Amino acid sequence: EAEVAQSPRYKITEKSQAVAFWCDPISGHATLYWYRQILGQGPELLVQFQDESVVDDSQLPKDRFSAERLKGVDSTLKIQPAELGDSAMYLCASSQQENEQFFGPGTRLTVL
């Protein structure tokens, strides 16, 4: 069964450092999402791509976060510089139709 792949699964970094997360969606899925999930809360959308274009990045802290999906397939989410409050699970999801999203296993980020 096709799955959304994410790497790394875990990342520990010091504040002010740069970090990057990678996501490979299910083949053929045009829509890709990055969510941030703080411990004890539900996921919150950071950015949504349709193919290589950003559809919604209204909740992305653009002073330190960036996301790209250059060829409309895999995607990278970057944080520079990382802050203590960025510690969270970062989830990637993809969808082919508007109604169902498939989630990857997530990247657990710890900022020290």
Place this chain on the structure above:
Amino acid sequence: AQSVTQLDSQVPVFEEAPVELRCNYSSSVSVYLFWYVQYPNQGLQLLLKYLSGSTLVKGINGFEAEFNKSQTSFHLRKPSVHISDTAEYFCAVRNTNAGKSTFGDGTTLTVKP
């Protein structure tokens, strides 16, 4: 704007007992409704979804949910839980015209022997 409220942050229950996890939502437009399950350090897995049609939706692992438009609710139920159902459960809504999903803060279901 849309929002989701999961009324119980934690639900402890004994094995083989029935369970209901409550979800209320608010939205000014039509929505799709979802329940997801999340095991520790894993992503979210879809349990079931309501798009249209019958208000009683059956999902995986014996779960079902009922959409109640007048009460803007989408409660999740299972008649007999197992130890393996211990996990975090999230209710989500999605505007039928847009891709963004809004999630509740989750309900921790703990099944005790």
